[in-house]
Amino acid sequence: MGMVSQSRSWDSSSDIEGHLCNLHPHHQPYMMAMQEANYHNLLHSYSDSSVSASPRQVSASKPSPSAATAADEDRVGGSHHETLPPPFIDFLGDLKRRQPRKAWEGPGELVGLNFQLLQICELLEFRWNNRSRTIPDCLGRCFCAELPWLLRRDPTGTALARTGGTKGAEEGKNPINPDGVCKIGDDVVGSAVEIGGSVGEKEGWLAGGLGVAGDMGSSWLESVKLCSGEKVGLVGGKGLLKMSFNLKQWSWVLGSFAMLALFSLSRDDHGSVRTPPVRRELRSVSRRDNTYNQMLSKTDNQVVLNNGLVQLTFSYPGGDVIGIKYKGIDNLLDIKNQPSNRGYWDLVWNKPGEKGGVDKLQGTRFKVVRETSDQIEISFTKTYSRSLGNASVPLNVDKRYIMQRGRSGFYAYSIFERLKGMPEVDMDQIRIVYKLQQDKFRYMAISDDRKRVMPTADDRANGLPLAYPEAVLLTNPSNPDFRGEVDDKYQYSSEDKDNKVHGWICKDPAVGFWIITPSDEFRTAGPFKQDLTSHVGPTALSMFVSTHYAGKEVGMTFQDGEAWRKVFGPVFIHLNSAPSSNEYLTLWENAKEQLVEEMQRWPYNFTQSKDFLSSDQRGSVAGQLLVRDRYRNKRLIWASSAYVGLAAPGNAGSWQKESKGYQFWTEANKQGYFLIKDVRPGNYSLYATVPGFIGDYKYEANITIEPGKEINLADLTYEPPRNGPTLWEIGIPDRSAAEFNVPDPSPTLMNQLYTNHTDKFRQYGLWERYSDLYPNHDLIYTVGTDNYPDDWFFAHVTRNKGNQTYEPTTWQIRFQLNKGANPGNYTLQLALASATNAEVQVRVNDWSANPPHFTTGLIGKDNAIARHGIHGLYWLFSVGLRNDRLQEGNNTIYLTQSRHKTTFDGIMYDYLRLEGPPQE
Helix, strand or coil, rough: CCCCCCCCCCCHHHHHHHHHHHCCCCCCHHHHHHHHHHHHHHHHHHCCCCHHHHHHHEECCCCCCCCCCHHHHHHCCCCCCCCHHHHHHHHHHHHHHEEECCCCCCCCCCCCCCCHHHHHHHHHHCCCCCCCCCCHHHHHHHHHHHHHHHHHHHHCCCEECCCCCCCCCCCCCEECCCCEEEEEECCCCCCCHHHHHHHHHHHHHCCCCCCCHHHHHHHHHHHHHHCCCCCCCCCCCCCCCCCCCCHHHHHHHHHHHHHHHHHHHCCCCCCCCCHHHHHHHHHHHHHHHHHHCHHHHHCCCEEEEEECEEEEEEECCCCHHHEEEEECCCCEEECCCCCCCCCCCCCEEEEECCEHHHCCCCCCEEEEEEECCEEEEEEEEEEECHHHHHHCCCEEEEEEEEEEEECCCCEEEEEEEECCCCCCEEEEEEEEEEEEECEEEEEEEECCEEECCCHHHHHHHHCCCCCCCEEEECCCCCCHHHHEECCCHHHHHHHHHCCCEEEEEEECCCEEEEEEEECCCCCCCCCCCCCCCEEECCEEEEECCCCCCCCHHEEEEECCCEEEEEEEEEEEEEEECCCHHCCCHHHHHHHHHHHHHHHHHHHCCCCCCCCCHHHHHHEEEEEEEEEECCCCCCCEEEEECEEEEECCCCCHHEEEEHCCCCCEEEEEECCCCCEEEEECEEEEEEEEECCCCCCCCCCCHHHHEEEEEEEEEEEEEEECCCCCCCEEEEEEECCCCCCCECCCCCCCCCCHHHCCCCCCCCCCCHHHHHHHHCCCCCCEEEEECCCHHHCCEECEEEEEEEECCCECCCEEEEEEEECCCCCCCCEEEEEEEEEECCCCEEEEEECCCCCCEECCCCCEEECCCCCCCCCCEEEEEEEEECHHHHCCCEEEEEEECCCCCCCCCEEEEEEEEEEECCCC
């Protein structure tokens, strides 16, 4: 019968068996197992071969030291050109196109090439109409000549085993004979291979890697009776195993297993032949592991990742997350939205002086960055072109997603890049958005004391808009408990230092969706910067850059030609589940536990971008911060709970407006000791802010971080602004107005979550309560009589005169002064926690003085009053007061907020202090 040159047909199953004898002299156990499984009938199905209609050829000879010898050619019965099924040719070709890696040195939790071998077996389970393929001949060639070459390439990256015990790196016993022939029989894998100390001696190891961890490998081998019944396989732990036998020997082992698997998988007629145990077990293993092996699939317009726990669907080549399948829910994302409006990155930008826009950062190119049996990382890139003009932000973006085997979730990060020559641009917001199904996700959690059932987007749509679009009065909600409540996404903001995990819970089935941010290094404007988290939609956000609670001062402005590069993320999207709907609240506790795990793993060592640095590529800074304030204590004071950080070089406090670089912050302990670890190499200034003291600290010299090095700065001393002894003070110097009088909201404009809550300042409309509390005159505070928690309103705002008109307000501080004989000047320390289109004018004992004795000028754009923030950016003014402006006895300081265009113009005070003249 006609065949391709030097290939041969098979007249009977005995020919096939004879060929196996030539392939493997020690073949008897294989034949015994096949006879027991009734393989003669199976093999006989190949004897009625006919000529292939369109045979394809492939070269099995590759430039490899492990290529088959002439003796091998005699053994396999053919030349280097064999007739192979087209899918097998394509599969091998795909493997060979992979990037080479050094053999036996990839990460993994399985031994050998188990997943690739299973995949080969699956691909070879063809249901042909013509039986002309010379299967044993071509497979012998492929596995004995091709596979060693593939092993050298290590396409799966799983050749490095993670093992346990104290002797995990020792060689142990070799299950392969010196002549390269696998010992088949009662010692197929050796009585024990030392891979895990005493555990390894007892458990042994499965050569070739078919099966995961011990039990699975054991059951597979026992089912075909290829070993003596001893437990076989790899058992847990972490360690290192270096393969100690050559690639040619490996080819015999893998070839043997593959041949056996092939004949068990290739049968068309399932009715006449009993399904053998090996086929059942291998299919069981394949079902368990093939999900991971096939983690990636692609169509013309979609890319799908599936690790067996979570399935992600991306638009192609745009890179939007359009589907998340988990725990029986086909799509956690809102299927009512357009695919591009479910899970996406976006960026708010504008050219200077022009109107802004939003770029959805749609990719134009997709690639697989790296794929192993344990992990896959994919990339969607967007490249700037001047030909697009104003239609595209001048920026290159590489959106990355990582899925790992065994992890219920995925990682997301991006590399943003500006090249020299790109035009000028302002960028004000960078974020990731996930919009979930509102009929499933109804419970939101941000912190232990901020979690609740939430209204729906439909409830908002049916509500009454308030002072700005984000705030809505719920008038006809689906849940009557929400009637009369206000919903506003800004009510759920958090400081970045606290914004680590937040998300949503579906009660039935009990499923959670969480955004976990293990580090703040890629965020902007320091640890106290507030930003959005989750809100009604249901929507979950990962905010990287924004002007919220700060204004344009923290946006990124790039000059014409300015180059820049930064990694945002990774963040982890964690999915979890509970056994029953009654346990849905445990999902929040689990999410917090997952946060701890992610923080312990940071910085990650599995990202493939060279721009994201692992721990050994970073450095650290340690020291102790002390405070010298001789008017409070003649001794140095511990900077207890100080926030100490590294940011771009600048002036003291400049970090709160810095957005282009990375920042690294830590909280000092009670004694002021601090350690800032895992800092990217570069030049930084060291900054600090100390609770209880005004101002900002900056170390006098820049600090250069180098990989693997720790800098010990020993004792650092901060001397906060101070000119004289304290005569009186109002508030606590902590960069916040939370200690002042935050009133109850209007009964018709409440959010029940914040009733009797420490964050009562997040209630809507509190700025309007000033006119209610002070209807006839402005605030008057008498030192020594009044108490700031009750008598100092939290925000210095305008007065509402009706008809959308507003007027300035002037507050008074009245105090007694015993001047004494010291002729020195006085100082008013004026620390502000927030400012929005404001100007504070200071007058002493003359409310009509023009010009005022001091003015801040127009300051602030943080809009923290409207957005329910108790602070925005920090401001400090040391106001000098001449001695002759103050008088013996009664004095009054007038504080006027003179700007009054809107109800939101105003400031929040952090702390006020009057200091007397300096003393020796």
